[in-house]
Structure formats: C-alpha cells, structure tokens
Ligand SMILES: Nc1ncnc2c1ncn2[C@@H]1O[C@H](COP(=O)(O)OP(=O)(O)OP(=O)(O)O)[C@@H](O)[C@H]1O
C-alpha cells in the first residue's frame with residue numbers, strides 16, 4: 001500500500017530519508033517551544049499587566065480625591081506605560097461578541113480575575129495597537145489601554161522563520177549534493193544497459209563514492225572479459241570454418257570432375273550440406289555487431305520474408321496491424337525472423353506471422369501447427385548447436401544455431417524472444433521489442 005506513494009528513484013528516496021527526520025525534529029521542537037516557552041511567557045506577561053491594572057484599581061479606592069485621581073492616572077501612564085482614564089458615573093457596557101478567544105485573551109482574563117477582583121470587560125481585538133480593559137469601580141469605570149507589545153512576544157515568529165529558513169537551506173544543499181552523488185550511479189546503469197543491448201556506450205569512467213567507483217570498475221573489468229570471450233569465440237569459430245572451406249572447395253572441384261555417377265550424387269549432397277553448415281558457422285561467428293540501426297518499416301520487411309517463404313512453396317500467412325516503423329538493424333533483424341520462419345516451415349505445414357504495436361512495444365508472433373517443443377526443453381533449444389532430434393537428420397533441423405542467433409539479435413535490440421504454445425497447435429515464437 002505505502003509502496004505506491006513512495007518515490008521510486010534513488011534520488012527521491014534519499015531525499016525522503018533526509019527530509020523526514022528533518023521535519024520530525026522541527027515538529028518536536030515547535031511543539032516543545034510552543035508548549036513550554038510561548039505559553040509560559042504569555043502567561044507571565046499577562047500577569048504583569050493584570051498586576052499593574054490591579055494596583056491602579058487598588059489606589060483608586062473608595063473616597064479618593066479628584067486631585068489624587070489625576071496624579072495616580074498620570075503615574076500609571078509614565079511609570080507603567082498604561083494609558084488610563086476614569087469615567088465617573090458610567091457603568092460597564094455589555095461585552096461585545098468577538099472572534100474566538102486566543103491565547104492572549106485567555107491568559108489575560110485569568111490573570112485579571114485573579115489580580116483585580118472587580119468586574120471587568122476585556123476587548124483585545126478592536127484596537128490594533130492596544131488592548132482595552134474596562135474595570136467597574138464603585139463610582140465609575142476605569143478604562144485602561146495596555147499596549148499589545150506588553151502582552152505579546154514576537155519571538156515565536158522569529159523562531160519559525162529561522163527554522164523554515166534553515167530547513168530550506170539544508171534542503172537545497174542536500175538536493176545539490178545528492179544529485180552529484182547519484183549521477184555516477186545513473187551513468188553506470190546507462191553503461192550497463194547499453195552494453196547489455198549490444199551498444200557501445202560513450203566512454204565511461206568510474207566516478208563518485210568508493211562503492212560506486214568499485215561497482216563501476218568491476219563493471220568495466222567484466223565488460224572487458226565478456227568482450228575478450230566474445231572475440232575469442234568468434235575468432236576460433238571463424239578460423240575453423242575458414243580452414244574447412246579450403247578443403248571443401250577442393251572436394252567440390254574434385255567431385256565435379258568425377259561426373260554424375262550414382263555414388264557421387266550422395267557425396268555431392270553431403271558436401272553441399274557441409275558447405276551450408278560452414279556458412280552458418282561463419283555467419284554466427286561474424287555476428288551482427290557492425291551494423292548500424294536504421295529506421296525501418298517492419299511491415300514491409302515481414303511482407304518480403306513471407307513472400308520469399310511462399311516462393312519456396314510454404315503456406316505462410318501474414319497479419320500486420322498499424323504502423324510498424326522502428327529503429328532496428330535491418331539485416332540482423334531479417335536474419336532473426338528468417339530463422340524463426342524457417343523453423344516454423346520446417347516443423348509445421350501452416351505458418352502465421354503476426355505483428356502489432358502494443359502500448360510500449362512491438363509484438364511479433366510466428367505460429368506453426370507442427371509438433372511444438374515440450375515446455376521443459378524450450379530454454380535448452382536456445383543454446384548453440386542444440387537440436388532436439390539427436391540424429392541430426394538434415395530434414396528435421398540444421399546446425400542448431402538458428403534460435404541462438406535469433407535471441408542474440410532480439411536482445412541486442414533490447415527485446416526478448418520466448419517460445420510458448422501456439423493456438424494453432426504447434427510452437428509460437430514471440431518477440432517483444434521496446435521502442
Ligand atoms: N517451430 C518448431 N517446432 C518444433 N521444434 C522446433 C521448432 N523450432 C525449433 N525447433 C527445435 O529446436 C531446435 C533448435 O532450433 P534452431 O533453430 O536453434 O536450430 P536448427 O533449426 O536445428 O538449425 P539452424 O536453424 O541453425 O539451421 C531444432 O533442431 C528443433 O528440434
């Protein structure tokens with residue numbers, strides 16, 4: 001469930017690992033600050049103001065002379081920073097309904113109840129710079145305007161600003177550094193991908209952290225080893241085939257001079273069979289590495305192949321759908337499809353080739369109505385020189401390289417070749433080619 005929402009890329013995941021604890025720490029810090037510092041400070045400030053108001057109320061006790069009243073009010077404004085006025089004969093107004101009670105009103109109300117002792121009305125929202133407190137006295141109403149600054153600390157905003165600011169800076173730095181750390185990993189992945197698809201990527205040098213460098217160096221070593229193996233195999237096979245060719249040519253000449261006797265005919269057939277085999281070995285050894293990808297109409301290519309098979313006397317149906325323009329190595333791909341169609345016509349009587357564009361890939365199917373291959377042997381036949389008929393009878397197969405070459409070519413294009421059951425009763429070869 002959770003996996004769906006988590007980022008997939010290494011970059012996203014690293015950022016998440018970094019940002020989650022950062023946010024958590026900030027949340028805890030904010031909570032503690034709010035709970036412990038802000039509330040306490042607010043309570044103490046309210047108590048201070050309430051105490052001052054309480055003192056003024058206490059001084060203006062019953063029976064104070066008018067002259068004393070004005071000097072008390074004067075003192076309150078100069079020494080306590082409160083603007084106080086006295087309205088003789090008035091009584092308290094009804095409290096106005098205002099916005100919901102905030103932390104300031106709550107604390108101030110509590111402190112005023114505790115320290116003033118007379119009925120009062122508090123208005124904390126009507127004036128922008130002051131808080132108005134009206135206190136009922138026996139012979140009038142005392143109006144106190146306390147500056148908001150005395151009741152309010154702006155530390156909390158500065159604190160939040162600093163937290164958000166530093167987090168943003170940390171986040172930006174993390175993004176920049178992380179990108180640099182992830183780039184070598186991405187490059188390694190691209191190089192491995194390119195090598196796997198038979199493309200030689202651009203020059204690749206180990207870079208980044210020790211572990212990534214180590215993986216990159218190991219990859220380069222492995223790539224060299226694989227390349228060496230491939231060239232050794234190719235050179236050996238090419239050498240053997242090439243050396244066989246010379247005596248074969250001589251044999252063909254000698255046979256030609258012998259004429260057309262009955263015992264010569266069989267020999268001739270064998271020699272031409274050997275010639276064909278040597279040709280396939282050479283083709284396999286040469287590989288298709290040299291060819292460059294070209295934008296090709298796969299539909300036309302398949303039509304050519306089907307037409308060629310029909311000319312050779314096979315029943316081959318073709319069914320293509322939509323535009324099938326792709327970038328492929330056409331000669332190699334032709335060889336691959338040719339091998340699959342040759343297998344199908346050799347083992348079945350009716351062959352159907354289907355090609356269609358799926359969401360992100362092209363699917364090519366070669367179906368036949370022959371005996372098929374048992375499921376447990378379908379991987380085996382992809383190995384070089386493997387044939388299911390151990391007699392190596394030329395009518396049931398060739399040298400056993402067709403599927404090996406075909407799969408090599410499809411993988412070289414980044415695709416996959418698999419063998420499955422065909423609805424026609426025989427074997428279905430399925431190529432999935434990304435584009
Ligand atoms: N369509 C098929 N139906 C049944 N068996 C098949 C089919 N295609 C291949 N096979 C079996 O798989 C084996 C290997 O096929 P592969 O194409 O690699 O070699 P081959 O056809 O014997 O020789 P080559 O293609 O090199 O001339 C074949 O010998 C055959 O036994």
Ligand SMILES: [Mg+2]
Pocket residue numbers: 339342343398401402403
């Ligand atoms: Mg074959």
